[in-house]
Amino acid sequence: MTIQFKDETFRNDYTFKNSEWAIKRFPFPFHEDSYMYSVNMEQHKGGPEGSIYEKRFDVDEHYLGEMRDRAEVLIEDPLRCQSLPHMTLAGWDLLELIMVSKSEDYPDLFELHRKGNNWRWVNKPMQIDDSFTFLDDATLPYGPMEYITRQTQGDFVILDQRENNLWMDAGMVTTQADWSLDFDIGMNFFEWHAPVPKAHEMGIFTRALKFLLNIQQGAPARRLNWTMTVNPLLDTSPENYHKWGVQKN
Amino acid sequence: MSTFEFPESIKSRPTYGKLEKRAGKSYLFIADAEGAEAIIDLASTDQDLMTKSHVIYIPKDTGEKYQKKLNDLNIKQLYFGPSYSAAQSRILQTFEQAHMGLQVCLTGTEGLIGQALRDAIAAGIPHTSIQTEHRGSLGRRMQCVHCKGITEDVILDPFVCSHCGLNLFVRDHYSRRLAAFQGVCIDAEDPGNIPESVELYK
Amino acid sequence: MSGAEKINVKVTNIVKLNDLVTRFEFKRTDGGLFPTFSGGAHTVIELKDGDLTRRNPYSLMSDPMDQDGYSISVRRDDEGRGGSLFLHNNIKIGDDVVLSHPVNLFSLDLRAKKHLMIAGGIGITPFLAQIKQLDRSHGNWELHYSVRNQSLGTYVDDLKSMHPNDVNIYYDDEKNFIDIVNLLDGQPLGTHLYICGPKGMIDWVVGEASNLGWPVEAIHYEEFLAPQPGKPFQVKLSASDKVVNVGESESLLEAIEREGVDAPYLCRGGACGQCETSVIEADGEFIHRDHWLEDEDKISGKKNNAMCITI
Numbered sequence: 001m002t003i004q005f006k007d008e009t010f011r012n013d014y015t016f017k018n019s020e021w022a023i024k025r026f027p028f029p030f031h032e033d034s035y036m037y038s039v040n041m042e043q044h045k046g047g048p049e050g051s052i053y054e055k056r057f058d059v060d061e062h063y064l065g066e067m068r069d070r071a072e073v074l075i076e077d078p079l080r081c082q083s084l085p086h087m088t089l090a091g092w093d094l095l096e097l098i099m100v101s102k103s104e105d106y107p108d109l110f111e112l113h114r115k116g117n118n119w120r121w122v123n124k125p126m127q128i129d130d131s132f133t134f135l136d137d138a139t140l141p142y143g144p145m146e147y148i149t150r151q152t153q154g155d156f157v158i159l160d161q162r163e164n165n166l167w168m169d170a171g172m173v174t175t176q177a178d179w180s181l182d183f184d185i186g187m188n189f190f191e192w193h194a195p196v197p198k199a200h201e202m203g204i205f206t207r208a209l210k211f212l213l214n215i216q217q218g219a220p221a222r223r224l225n226w227t228m229t230v231n232p233l234l235d236t237s238p239e240n241y242h243k244w245g246v247q248k249n
Numbered sequence: 250m251s252t253f254e255f256p257e258s259i260k261s262r263p264t265y266g267k268l269e270k271r272a273g274k275s276y277l278f279i280a281d282a283e284g285a286e287a288i289i290d291l292a293s294t295d296q297d298l299m300t301k302s303h304v305i306y307i308p309k310d311t312g313e314k315y316q317k318k319l320n321d322l323n324i325k326q327l328y329f330g331p332s333y334s335a336a337q338s339r340i341l342q343t344f345e346q347a348h349m350g351l352q353v354c355l356t357g358t359e360g361l362i363g364q365a366l367r368d369a370i371a372a373g374i375p376h377t378s379i380q381t382e383h384r385g386s387l388g389r390r391m392q393c394v395h396c397k398g399i400t401e402d403v404i405l406d407p408f409v410c411s412h413c414g415l416n417l418f419v420r421d422h423y424s425r426r427l428a429a430f431q432g433v434c435i436d437a438e439d440p441g442n443i444p445e446s447v448e449l450y451k
Numbered sequence: 452m453s454g455a456e457k458i459n460v461k462v463t464n465i466v467k468l469n470d471l472v473t474r475f476e477f478k479r480t481d482g483g484l485f486p487t488f489s490g491g492a493h494t495v496i497e498l499k500d501g502d503l504t505r506r507n508p509y510s511l512m513s514d515p516m517d518q519d520g521y522s523i524s525v526r527r528d529d530e531g532r533g534g535s536l537f538l539h540n541n542i543k544i545g546d547d548v549v550l551s552h553p554v555n556l557f558s559l560d561l562r563a564k565k566h567l568m569i570a571g572g573i574g575i576t577p578f579l580a581q582i583k584q585l586d587r588s589h590g591n592w593e594l595h596y597s598v599r600n601q602s603l604g605t606y607v608d609d610l611k612s613m614h615p616n617d618v619n620i621y622y623d624d625e626k627n628f629i630d631i632v633n634l635l636d637g638q639p640l641g642t643h644l645y646i647c648g649p650k651g652m653i654d655w656v657v658g659e660a661s662n663l664g665w666p667v668e669a670i671h672y673e674e675f676l677a678p679q680p681g682k683p684f685q686v687k688l689s690a691s692d693k694v695v696n697v698g699e700s701e702s703l704l705e706a707i708e709r710e711g712v713d714a715p716y717l718c719r720g721g722a723c724g725q726c727e728t729s730v731i732e733a734d735g736e737f738i739h740r741d742h743w744l745e746d747e748d749k750i751s752g753k754k755n756n757a758m759c760i761t762i
Contacts, residue, residue, distance in 0.1 A: 079397070086561035089588065096487070135516075135587065162560060163668060180394055186426040187261060194261035195422050214725065217486055217552040218456035238394045238433060242415060245437025273664025274636075347640040350664035373564050373641020378666030 002108070005125055008065040011072075016232040022061055025052050027224055041211055044222040056101035056220070057152060059109065064125060066153050066175075066234065073174040073235050074150075079182040080237070081146050083158075083170035090158045090170060091145030092135055098148045123151055145170055157181075159189075159212075166212060168192055175234040177227035178241065251283040251385045253450075262421040263359070265383040270295050273352040277343060279365040281307040281333070283385030284357025285315035291354075292322050299324045303343065305336055307361065333364050340365065344372035356382040360390040360401060363428030376425060387449050392429035393417055399429055405446040407435045416443050456552045457497070458485070462544050463520065472573060472605045473539055474512075474524045477550060484518035488553035490581030491673070494521065497549040500537055504708070506716075507534040510576035510647075510673075511553060514583040521550065524605065526573035532701075557647065557673035559585070564641030566592040569629065569656055571648020572599070575606060577673065578647065582614070593617050595634065597648070600624040631659045646672040688712065689731055704758035716759060726758040 008015045018026070047053025052060075073080055083091055099121055103112035111122040117134040128151065132139040140147045149156050149172035157171035165188045173181040184192040189209050215221055229236055230247050255264065268291045276298065278288050285306060292299050303326040306319060319327060330336035353369055355362045362381050370376050388402035391410075398412025406419040410432065417432035424431070436442050464476035479485060488511060498505040509523040528535045542548070557577055559566060566585065568578050575596055585592050594614075598604040600622055610618045621627045635644070644665065646656050653672045660670055686703060687694050697706040704726050707714055716726045 089561065093487070160561075161558075180431075182397070183392065183394060183422070183424050183427065183431055186424070191261040194259035195420070216456060216554065217488070219552075238431075240395075242395055242434035242437045245434065246440065249438050271664060272662055344640060349635065349638045349640060349642050349669070351640060352664055373562070375666045375668035377668060 003059065003061055003063070005064045006061050008062070010065065010069045010232050010234040014231050014233070016062070016065065019061060025050065025060075027052060041208075041221050041223045044220040053222075055105040057098060057105070059102070059106055059153065063153055067126060067151065069234050070150060070172075070174045077237075077239060080174050080239075081149070081172045082181060082185050083143055083145050084186065087145075087158060087160065087170040088137065088143065090160070091143055094156070094158060095144040095148040096134070098152055102152075126151055146172060161213065164213065165189055166209065174237075176237055178236055178238055180238045182239075251286065253383065253387060255383075256450075258421045261423050263363070263381075263423055263425075265362070265381045268354050268356060268380050268382045270298060271352050271380075273350045274301065274348075275350075276302040276352045276354060277347070278302060278304040278306075278354045278356070279336075279340065279361070280304070280355070281357035281361040281385075282309040282311045284355075284361065284382070285311070285319055287356040287382045287384055288354075289315070289318055289322070296323075301325060304328065305330065305340060305343075307331070307333060307336060307357075309358075333361060337368070340368060341372075344369065344374075347372075352380070353378075354380045354382075357384055358386045358388065359383060360388065360428070363390060363423075363425070366425060367428040370425065389419065389449070390429040391417065391419065391432040392424070392427050393432050395434060399427075400432070403432075404449055406449055407443060407446055408432070419449065458550045458552065460521070460548055460550050462542055462546045462548065465542070465544055468524065468605050469603050471603060472524055472526050474522055475538065475542065476513075476520055476522045477548070478520050480547060485521055486552055487518060488515050488580075489555050489558050490515055490584040491557035491559060491577045492553035492555035492580070493557075493577075494523065494553055495551040496523070496538075497551075498534075498537060498542070500533075500541070505534050505537060506705075507538075510557075510580070512576045512579040515580055516583075516587065524573070524576050557645070557671060559590075559645075560643045560669075560671070562641075563643035563669075564591065564639060565643070566590065567634075567638060567642050567644050568592060568594045569631075569644070569646045569648070569652070570594065570596040571646075571652040572597070572603075573605070574646075574648030574652075574673075576647075578645070579606065581645075582610075593619075595619045595621065595629050597621040597623065597629055597652070631656055632663070635660055635663050635665065642669065644670045646670075647674070650674050702759050707758070714758065728758055 004019070006017075006019075008017065010016050044053075044056070046055075052058050099110075099112045099119075102110040109124050111120075111124075113120040114134075117136075118131070119134050120129070120131045122129050130140070137143060142150065145156070145158065155171070155173045155175050157168050157173065159166040160169045161167075167188050168185055171181045171185065173179075179192075179195075189212075190205055193205050211221070227236075233244055233247070236244060268287050270291070280288055285308075288304065299322045302324055304319065304324050305328050306315075307330050308315065316329065328336070328339065330339075351374075353374060355365045362383065366376060366379060366381070369379055386402070386404075388404045391400045391403045391408070392398070393400065393410040393413060393415065395415055396410065396413035398410060400408065400411040403419065407416050408419065409415070410417055416435050418435040420431040420433060422431045423429070435444070459480045460477040461480050462475060463478045464474075466474040466476075468474055491510070492515075493508045493510045495506050495508045498507075509525060511521055512524055513520060513522040525535050525538050527539045559581055566581070568581070570578050578594060578596075582592060582594070584590075594610065594617060596607070596610070596618065598607065598620065601607075604620065604622070607620050611620065621629050644656070644660060646653050653674055657670055657672065661667070683696065683698050685694060685696050686706070688707065691712070693707075693710060693712070695706050695710050697703055701709070704714060704716060714726060
């Protein structure tokens with residue numbers, strides 16, 4: 001089916017709305033009467049046709065609206081996207097992963113043409129057609145991570161694996177549930193999770209880290225996580241908390 | 250003695266140790282205020298150590314209190330500076346010219362330790378190999394998460410951001426990269442409702 | 452799931468480099484692109500030797516950006532359990548074998564201001580890939596490579612001609628040894644040290660670096676533990692109640708795989724901890740050869756170490 005991209009807002013007048021199709025495929029989480037986070041990882045090897053699990057990086061009707069909201073957040077606060085100097089190569093790695101996955105999974109929306117390091121990327125919904133040299137930053141309008149995540153739904157963090165730990169050394173974070181990339185960038189797995197109540201005593205992070213450290217190339221995993229807000233505000237950042245906090249009341 | 254027993258806190262809150270001698274050809278000490286005590290204590294356990302040490306010391310409001318004692322220690326290279334920011338170019342050059350094997354020891358307030366640690370990490374020293382010992386004031390460097398401005402020597406909670414004027418509460422969540430704890434708007438959900446300030450750890 | 456994901460490949464070239472070392476080159480049988488990897492990664496090659504399935508780890512020496520082919524260089528070990536011998540004697544161009552996706556337990560720390568590399572013998576292989584990776588981004592590296600003699604100097608000519616200023620070769624037979632103390636002393640702050648070679652060399656270099664005050668976080672090394680042959684023994688698996696006889700020259704992991712158990716593994720060299728298992732009861736003595744367990748676990752005897760090197 002062709003996706004009908006919506007023209008909607010996630011702030012001010014909040015015109016965001018889910019179609020029947022979007023509601024039917026939403027992974028409604030509450031199979032119990034109360035909710036507690038868990039180490040609910042599983043292999044990411046596709047899923048039923050049309051489901052959110054089917055494609056490697058899912059694209060839905062909110063794609064254009066979300067990317068426009070992201071661009072607005074970044075104009076207001078460029079510090080929402082940062083990459084420590086040693087992470088540029090990882091950014092290219094992410095760019096390659098997303099471009100290859102999306103061009104294969106959604107051939108009518110995305111195209112990737114490669115000749116050695118000369119690449120051409122076409123993003124039809126966003127009307128982008130860019131030719132560039134892989135690994136050469138000067139040939140893209142932004143760094144590789146920023147470039148591709150401005151075209152991909154969801155927040156991203158790239159973790160560097162060192163000393164048996166994971167370090168949050170790059171990220172594009174514009175729809176977060178109240179944590180600051182600018183503050184947390186450079187921290188390790190336990191440090192950036194430090195403020196999460198109760199979870200440390202539950203041993204959740206030790207188990208989760210062990211699992212993550214053993215994920216292998218070619219064998220991706222996934223888990224679902226939820227947040228709740230009153231209005232469909234994507235930018236629930238601590239940076240702007242003094243503006244949106246009153247909505248909690 | 251100006252030591253303090255920090256209560257257990259979240260995993261991102263820095264913890265401090267006690268300076269000790271380690272293998273290495275030379276030492277760099279960066280200290281402020283009562284941090285001098287830790288250097289003097291360490292020197293008393295090993296006479297040789299100071300002869301291969303560079304000490305950068307910022308007295309802050311302790312004035313002349315430790316200067317004579319430090320002068321008497323036979324330190325190879327001893328510098329007194331008025332502030333971290335005044336001493337910073339000297340510190341950065343020291344790192345620039347240093348060799349692997351340099352032992353770095355930081356002592357004094359959390360603000361001094363944090364800033365020196367931040368600069369040492371940028372120079373390529375793994376943070377877990379740097380020795381730290383806290384002495385003296387419990388005041389913190391706070392970053393306002395809203396305007397990103399840093400307010401120094403914060404001892405009250407809540408406090409007013411010295412840049413944008415918002416009322417912020419003090420969190421234990423700490424960033425090595427920024428060398429600061431996080432301050433968040435305290436009256437976002439109920440503007441104007443600001444509790445009475447209390448002193449940290451009282 | 453066991454190990455990293457598998458890739459079906461064909462042997463496309465075999466180049467004998469000297470008496471001991473041969474290079475094997477592979478292409479995918481499906482004609483697709485190989486995954487890119489980072490320098491220092493290894494692959495586990497799966498070979499069918501009659502009823503026996505051999506799985507041996509080798510560093511990928513090819514350019515990490517080259518998705519058309521993978522290469523490894525293998526040193527023939529006449530005293531070992533036969534994996535490298537099998538490769539040298541039985542594998543021919545055109546053969547079908549299986550490679551695992553790359554796994555990296557010896558990666559570069561890209562924050563380093565300088566990468567100082569120390570290689571001994573066949574330990575040169577991971578550095579070949581790392582050097583290609585660093586050259587692409589104009590990284591700062593320096594190699595010190597110790598070999599037995601000129602004829603066994605694998606890749607010495609290539610390295611010296613491509614990087615005359617950054618490669619230093621030491622010949623054992625000319626009594627030419629790395630002056631490690633002087634080399635380490637005076638390296639700029641922010642240098643990271645990488646060592647790959649025999650255990651003795653690693654221990655010696657790590658020891659000197661520690662004496663000079665180098666922080667452990669700046670020292671990286673890789674040594675694949677080739678399991679030494681041992682006495683045969685019997686094991687009972689508590690979950691399935693299976694009894695397995697482990698022969699003289701097979702590891703516990705290999706024995707239980709032979710019996711149809713799909714056990715988790717990764718490096719097959721005692722380094723990653725994936726195949727660690729608990730010992731409920733034991734009759735006999737453990738000699739620990741792994742890099743994974745903490746010392747207290749080794750003493751208590753409660754955890755068996757990596758099954759991949761339990762003989």
